[in-house]
Amino acid sequence: MNIIDQNSIAPLYHQLAEILRNKIRSGEFLPGGKIPSERNLMESYRLSRNTVRQAINVLVNEGIVYQDHGRGNFTIGSELNIQYQIDILVEHNEFLRRVGSIPSVQHISTEKIIAPDLVCKALHLFCNEEVVCFTKLFSANSNPAILTFDYLPSKLLGEHFDTSGGGEAFFKLLEEINGKRVNFTVSDIIPINASKDIAKYLGLAPGSSILLLQETFFNPGINIPLAFSFNYYHPNIHFRIVRRRSKFLVGIDPKKTSHSTEEEEHDY
Amino acid sequence: MNIIDQNSIAPLYHQLAEILRNKIRSGEFLPGGKIPSERNLMESYRLSRNTVRQAINVLVNEGIVYQDHGRGNFTIGSELNIQYQIDILVEHNEFLRRVGSIPSVQHISTEKIIAPDLVCKALHLFCNEEVVCFTKLFSANSNPAILTFDYLPSKLLGEHFDTSGGGEAFFKLLEEINGKRVNFTVSDIIPINASKDIAKYLGLAPGSSILLLQETFFNPGINIPLAFSFNYYHPNIHFRIVRRRSKFLVGIDPKKTSHSTEEEEHDY
DNA sequence: CAGTGGTCTAGACCACTGT
DNA sequence: CAGTGGTCTAGACCACTGG
Numbered sequence: 001m002n003i004i005d006q007n008s009i010a011p012l013y014h015q016l017a018e019i020l021r022n023k024i025r026s027g028e029f030l031p032g033g034k035i036p037s038e039r040n041l042m043e044s045y046r047l048s049r050n051t052v053r054q055a056i057n058v059l060v061n062e063g064i065v066y067q068d069h070g071r072g073n074f075t076i077g078s079e080l081n082i083q084y085q086i087d088i089l090v091e092h093n094e095f096l097r098r099v100g101s102i103p104s105v106q107h108i109s110t111e112k113i114i115a116p117d118l119v120c121k122a123l124h125l126f127c128n129e130e131v132v133c134f135t136k137l138f139s140a141n142s143n144p145a146i147l148t149f150d151y152l153p154s155k156l157l158g159e160h161f162d163t164s165g166g167g168e169a170f171f172k173l174l175e176e177i178n179g180k181r182v183n184f185t186v187s188d189i190i191p192i193n194a195s196k197d198i199a200k201y202l203g204l205a206p207g208s209s210i211l212l213l214q215e216t217f218f219n220p221g222i223n224i225p226l227a228f229s230f231n232y233y234h235p236n237i238h239f240r241i242v243r244r245r246s247k248f249l250v251g252i253d254p255k256k257t258s259h260s261t262e263e264e265e266h267d268y
Numbered sequence: 269m270n271i272i273d274q275n276s277i278a279p280l281y282h283q284l285a286e287i288l289r290n291k292i293r294s295g296e297f298l299p300g301g302k303i304p305s306e307r308n309l310m311e312s313y314r315l316s317r318n319t320v321r322q323a324i325n326v327l328v329n330e331g332i333v334y335q336d337h338g339r340g341n342f343t344i345g346s347e348l349n350i351q352y353q354i355d356i357l358v359e360h361n362e363f364l365r366r367v368g369s370i371p372s373v374q375h376i377s378t379e380k381i382i383a384p385d386l387v388c389k390a391l392h393l394f395c396n397e398e399v400v401c402f403t404k405l406f407s408a409n410s411n412p413a414i415l416t417f418d419y420l421p422s423k424l425l426g427e428h429f430d431t432s433g434g435g436e437a438f439f440k441l442l443e444e445i446n447g448k449r450v451n452f453t454v455s456d457i458i459p460i461n462a463s464k465d466i467a468k469y470l471g472l473a474p475g476s477s478i479l480l481l482q483e484t485f486f487n488p489g490i491n492i493p494l495a496f497s498f499n500y501y502h503p504n505i506h507f508r509i510v511r512r513r514s515k516f517l518v519g520i521d522p523k524k525t526s527h528s529t530e531e532e533e534h535d536y
Numbered sequence: 537c538a539g540t541g542g543t544c545t546a547g548a549c550c551a552c553t554g555t
Numbered sequence: 556c557a558g559t560g561g562t563c564t565a566g567a568c569c570a571c572t573g574g
Contacts, residue, residue: 011543037559048545050318053560061329066452069560070552090513171513182513184334189507191459191477209459209477215511239457243483279562305540316564321541337541338571 004045012047016055019045024064024075032077035065063242076242084239091169092138092146092231099237101140108135108201112154119151122216122228130154134170137201140237144202147232156226174217174227182226187215189239194232202234210235272313280315284323287313292332292343300345303333331510344510352507359437360406360414360499367505369408376403376469380422387419390484390496398422402438405469408505412470415500424494442485442495450494455483457507462500470502478503 004015023029036044041052056073059065063085067073084095096103115123115131125131131151138146150170174182190212199206213231218224233239272283291297304312309320324341327333335341352363364371383391383399393399399419406414418438442450458480467474481499486492501507 013543039559049547051544054543067560068553070554070558072553072559184510184512187509187511189457189479189509191479191503193461193477209461211457211459235459241455241457242452243455244452281562307540317566319563322562335541336572338539338573340540340572 004047013051013054013058016041016045016047016052017058020055020059021062021064024059029075031075034072034074037072060244066244084237091171092148093169096138096140096145099140101145102142103145104139104142106137106139108137110134115151115153118214119228122214123151123153123225125153132157134173143234143236145234145237147198147201149230151228152226170217170227170229182217182219185215185217187213189213198232202232204234208235211239272315281319281322281326284309284313284315284320285326288323288327289330289332292327297343299343302340302342305340328512334512352505359439360416361437364406364408364413367408369413370410371413372407372410374405374407376405378402383419383421386482387496390482391419391421391493393421400425402441411502411504413502413505415466415469417498419496420494438485438495438497450485450487453483453485455481457481466500470500472502476503479507 002019004012004019006012008015010018020029020035024035029035038049038052038056041047041055042049045052056065056067060067064076065073066076084099093103093105111133112130113133115125115129119125119131120127120129123131131153134148134150134152136148136150137144138148148170152174171182191209192212193207194202194204194210196206198204198210199208202210204210211233213229213233215229215231216225217227217229219226270287272280272287274280276283278286288297288303292303297303306317306320306324309315309323310317313320324333324335328335332344333341334344352367361371361373379401380398381401383393383397387393387399388395388397391399399421402416402418402420404416404418405412406416416438420442439450459477460480461475462470462472462478464474466472466478467476470478472478479501481497481501483497483499484493485495485497487494
């Protein structure tokens with residue numbers, strides 16, 4: 001699929017991003033190497049410059065391409081490949097797949113319980129409200145990778161209660177129930193020592209240092225938390241971040257606001 | 269500064285982003301509230317729609333604005349404010365300032381040492397190469413927040429060796445020396461138990477669970493690591509991530525490639 | 537239905553890089 | 556200098572939301 005389909009539902013910039021992404025993954029564009037110039041891509045795919053740039057922007061945000069003014073656009077070197085990209089919302093299975101693993105999910109339990117304090121607070125519930133907790137273990141190549149506890153208020157679940165619910169992404173369940181698309185989540189990354197139970201599931205020694213991701217799911221009408229998750233990560237899953245430097249000050253009360261129409265470039 | 273300066277060095281979209289950002293911070297745009305529509309902003313600031321969208325895109329990427337098709341653009345609710353945004357590269361001081369703290373830096377030491385193994389590997393050095401290690405403690409409101417160890421190969425430093433180098437951002441030093449702009453870094457987030465030394469600097473009990481950020485600095489000609497840092501974070505510094513859901517499949521070898529010009533929308 | 541964001545085009549000029 | 560990415564405009568049409 002190296003052709004843009006003008007009639008596809010998928011936007012052109014997305015199709016082009018997909019094409020370029022595949023060429024990077026397949027090695028057709030060498031790691032650290034140059035990709036065709038934007039004007040070149042315009043002609044090759046019969047797209048406007050803005051659309052080409054939009055596509056490349058997607059790849060830049062994914063951390064697999066970088067741009068160098070006056071020189072060109074380049075792929076990121078192979079040793080810098082993302083391990084766990086944390087600023088785009090896709091399900092755990094997809095993440096594991098992306099780092100080259102064969103993912104699998106084991107459904108451990110589905111229980112109605114009184115919401116733990118933290119969950120209560122995160123979901124704006126009353127003290128003794130009931131939630132359903134889905135417990136799952138995601139594995140990569142049969143090795144335990146992520147242990148998840150997903151909490152959903154019983155009142156939202158209604159008649160949907162279903163003890164199976166195995167490999168499904170939590171998103172999908174949320175959307176079936178809620179009718180609304182979950183379009184973002186907010187997570188805190190917290191370092192903890194694994195409890196005996198958690199360590200057992202992840203195949204670690206009790207007390208091992210691991211990462212806990214506390215995630216709250218929101219629907220488009222924000223400020224209304226829908227659900228909450230604890231995600232415990234096996235140390236083999238690396239959280240890797242590409243931080244790009246923004247060219248201009250991303251400021252809060254700049255120190256020098258005295259000059260009226262001063263340019264704002266700072267080197268942070 | 270609510271006016272766009274057409275003659276400023278700063279791009280128009282950046283100026284508009286700054287204006288909107290300030291209105292969000294000041295509370296002029298209520299938390300969770302709607303901001304003016306894009307067409308409205310076009311008129312108010314005499315900008316084209318694309319430029320307005322580019323500005324808003326900056327804020328979306330910063331996690332302080334979200335977009336809702338057909339409804340409008342909204343600010344993120346106050347309780348969701350970013351604690352530590354990890355996908356834009358600014359110096360630690362600026363981060364601390366952004367979460368409402370008064371930052372300060374204590375320069376602890378500058379030493380020439382033989383590169384530790386991890387540093388050697390990260391910087392592609394020979395086994396016994398010499399590096400300079402800058403140790404600093406960043407505080408927020410006088411409370412210890414981040415302990416950093418910055419490593420730079422001696423051969424890059426040349427005559428610049430300077431035992432002071434206190435509060436300067438590591439970036440700036442790198443750029444002075446290297447002449448090139450550091451434009452991104454790659455970091456791994458690792459959970460550890462604080463050693464006695466580290467715990468002491470951060471005012472914690474030895475063995476406390478904390479986050480370690482191992483960061484490698486690259487210059488635009490990528491694949492050439494310039495420098496390396498260990499950053500130990502006090503648990504009071506929260507790492508918070510906003511994950512947005514991408515509307516389209518961000519795919520690897522999609523399972524269904526059978527259909528020739530099939531649309532690619534999937535719900536991950 | 538009117539109003540909103542989402543996508544796209546065609547064309548322009550600027551700033552930076554390397555030869 | 557030619558070639559590259561960076562910014563910007565003016566205008567168009569689509570898709571989604573809500574009354």
